Amino acid sequence: MPELPEAETVRAGLATHVVGRTVESVSVLHPRTVRRQPGGPPELAARLTGRTVTAAVRRGKYLWLSLDDDQALLAHLGMSGQLLVLSGDAVAGVAALRAPGRPAAAPFLADRTVADLSVTRPPSTVRTISTTTAHLRARLGLSGGGELWFVDQRTFGHLLVTELVPTGDGAPGGHGSPVPALPGPVAHIARDLLDPALDVPALVSRTRRRRTEIKRALLDQALVSGVGNIYADEALWRSRLHPTRPTDRLRPAAVRELFTHAAAVMREALAVGGTSFDALYVDVDGAAGYFARSLAVYGRAGTPCPRCGTPVRRAAFMNRSSFFCARCQPLPRRPAPDQRPAGR
């Protein structure tokens, strides 16, 4: 699932390969992809065509390409989205693959992966070209040849051209941003854990003022952004915190440590190319190398906790799952005296 490290990997690829180029054509292949765009596909095309990309920026899981007219192409990858940059040759190759009368090319090309197709290295590389083109939702023709593809199997992701609005605090709007502005739909998204301008003491304070469970807080993009279900479970395990611990009963040091661990997990994923902790891979034996060594608890119900050997437990959480070690991450029945800050 695309979380912060995957989004940052994509942003870096866009910064290298798309900034400075002009959008020459726009083709929307699935209307749901532009469901947030007032006016739909025609409006998206009208606002985008002829615009030159000036920057690739990210906050949390949101990505955007700043344009030369104070607008931005905003993208969210949702559950399964990919942004691929194709060379002119790759576009021609795919066209040949799909053309009638050229079936001989199909078996070879169809078995190639997205990594063979894209100029950038996508976070997930096991999907074949035939699978990728089946889920192609929008394509942008770029100056100099080549295309930018938005591929999204489950269509939770979206694209939107919108105005950039000032943030008010004068600080950069996110990674890669040269301007203190954010797309409107991102205005309510908090700074993420890898943002140099993040105020950690203020974040700890705001977290402890919440009256909710710690995992819910960790996933609240208005509190701190970029953390999804997988990294949340891994960070809670490293911090030895049960996911349902009440935020207002955690000591400041424990909350600070949790955010430190969450940032560390995401930095580690980023260091290996933003490779996704995709749940699908967890169960795929052949692809288990990196994932099996990296995931302590997520998707590993019944397997031994790497720290103490106790079988990892799975619990229902917000219509999905939490994975944790019941021994390393105990849930206190009532708050211990040393869990309360003095004077409260």
Place this chain on the structure above:
DNA sequence: AAAGGGACCTGGCTGC
């Protein structure tokens, strides 16, 4: 007002 829960979506997997 803050917090919680459901809807949205597709395809792989499970079980009958």
Place this chain on the structure above:
DNA sequence: TGCAGCCAGGTCCCTT
């Protein structure tokens, strides 16, 4: 073997 049903999850929106 075929097919119905379950499961995965990020964000928006509605209810409490």
